[in-house]
Amino acid sequence: MFKILSRREMAQGTVVENVIEAPQIAKKAKPGQFVILRVNETGERIPLTMANTDPERGTITLIYQIVGKTTSLMKTLQVGDALMDIAGPLGKPTHIDNIGTVVCIGGGTGVAVLHPITRGFKEMGNKVIGIIGARNKELLIMEDEMKAASTEFEVCTDDGSCGYHGFGTDLLKKRLESEKVDLVVGIGPVPMMKFVCSVTKQYDVPTLVSLNAIMVDGTGMCGCCRVSVGGDTKFACVDGPEFDGHKVDFDGLSQRLAGYMAEEKVSMDRFTA
Ligand code: FES
Structure with a gap:
């Protein structure tokens, strides 16, 4: 226990x-x-x-x-x-090295996943730009922790109630335009990671994402967490959870994540009944 x-x-x-x-x-x-x-x-x-x-x-x-x-x-x-x-x-730990400038961008509870990675890159001597966002101020999490883990730090909210009024990808774009970035780590909801990758692809900056696939055994045996990366089938539990974001089939991942919605609803209805 x-x-x-x-x-x-x-x-x-x-x-x-x-x-x-x-x-x-x-x-x-x-x-x-x-x-x-x-x-x-x-x-x-x-x-x-x-x-x-x-x-x-x-x-x-x-x-x-x-x-x-x-x-x-x-x-x-x-x-x-x-x-x-x-x-x-x-899963495999994040490969953390001294590479220069790293942008760590997170949304939702992805910020919790991003926090130790951000700290790790900073401790390794990188310049780490932390960017976190949420729909509004009340939904932001780990602001103080991410600020402490980053060299420079920015917050954004969709409604402008805290920090920059807009999306984290706007702030990311500004950074990519104004300085040389060696790596972007983007972790959050699937649509957010997909959007981050579409931005970084335009600037040809390597991008890591952490995939929140449905898992059962976590040891590569059940196949439940399979994702398509660069046309190959990978298991998020043993091959990931981090992958090259430019190669991930995010639409396929979204479909698989929604695969048990009906059963999840029945389970939730029984729980709340
Ligand atoms: Fe079963 Fe990954 S969770 S193979």
């Missing part, structure tokens, strides 16, 4: 942060890796990327959006409650 040590609601209760006791995972985890958890014995297995790890305290931090039955159930758990099992760390 994995005990919840702290709990915080963010983005008007649509996102929850749990710090969880998981010493073995905390010891090994690297930026970009994820875990697969089950809330209880009959629970589905869901992948979540770690927003933070503390090997000394033996904890991992998970930040998740309430999107369906499992995350709704997780939201009901309080400090002192426990998750049934957590497997990890899984």
Whole structure:
């Protein structure tokens, strides 16, 4: 069992942060890796990327959006409650090197995934430009943490309630026009990552994305997380979760993510009944 040590609601209760006791995972985890958890014995297995790890305290931090039955159930758990099992760390860590200037752009709970990667690139001596965005000020998450993890930092909101009034891709474009950028890391909802990649492609800047495919085993056996990258079938759990964004078939990924919507709705209706 994995005990919840702290709990915080963010983005008007649509996102929850749990710090969880998981010493073995905390010891090994690297930026970009994820875990697969089950809330209880009959629970589905869901992948979540770690927003933070503390090997000394033996904890991992998970930040998740309430999107369906499992995350709704997780939201009901309080400090002192426990998750049934957590497997990890899984997936390949982000390849972090000293390459020059890196733009780390995130949206939604993708910011939680982006945070350790941003910090990792800065610690490696890169100039890191952090850009995060949300629909409005209330939905922004990890603003302070991302600011601390970046060399330069910008915020944007769709309604202008905080920072730049507009999309993160506008800020990204300005950066790409004004300075040499060696790598862009874009993590967020699929349409956002697709848009980031269409912008960076125009400037021929390598771009990494982290794919939130549906997963079951997380070890490359079930095929559930398959994605098309450069025309090849890849498994997000073992070949990723990060891929060259210019080669990812985002439309195929969106279709697969929507593949169980009817079942998810039935499950949610039963949960709330
Ligand atoms: Fe089963 Fe990736 S989750 S192959």
